[in-house]
Amino acid sequence: MATVLQLLLSRFGHERVEVRETIVEVLSQLAISYPEHCAWWLFHFHFFEEDKANKPETLRQQHAITRKKFSELLFARISIINKQVATQIMQLETLIGDLKKLCEKEVKDVKAFDMEMPKTLAGIAATTALVVPIEENLTP
Numbered sequence: 001m002a003t004v005l006q007l008l009l010s011r012f013g014h015e016r017v018e019v020r021e022t023i024v025e026v027l028s029q030l031a032i033s034y035p036e037h038c039a040w041w042l043f044h045f046h047f048f049e050e051d052k053a054n055k056p057e058t059l060r061q062q063h064a065i066t067r068k069k070f071s072e073l074l075f076a077r078i079s080i081i082n083k084q085v086a087t088q089i090m091q092l093e094t095l096i097g098d099l100k101k102l103c104e105k106e107v108k109d110v111k112a113f114d115m116e117m118p119k120t121l122a123g124i125a126a127t128t129a130l131v132v133p134i135e136e137n138l139t140p
Helices: 002-009 019-031 035-047 066-082 083-090 093-104
Strands: none
Touching: 002 019, 002 035, 002 093, 019 035, 019 066, 019 083, 035 066, 035 093, 066 083
């Protein structure tokens, strides 16, 4: 699933609107069928900071649409097709945002490092089916 999502998402900035609309439709159907698998990737796009991407300015400007705008189109389409799944995915926004911040926290001395658990994570009493990719599968 992760490979398919990465391939489709990598085409987010295609210059042809028809191609982007097709990608949004396919990704919407995948998200509705597998919301726990897709949530991390959707929010990765939503939270992605274009201006901080580790790419030269010329490469960043080649896309016809930003990642954030693409994710907004995708969330809107999911909501039109299935409001219940859209709500289910949106409920993960804070959790995924906190996980992202936690992952970005710099660790200078592993032995002396003490990390406080974010409140949204500490409050989770039950397990979740949320699928989070391993670092090797993450691409900017």
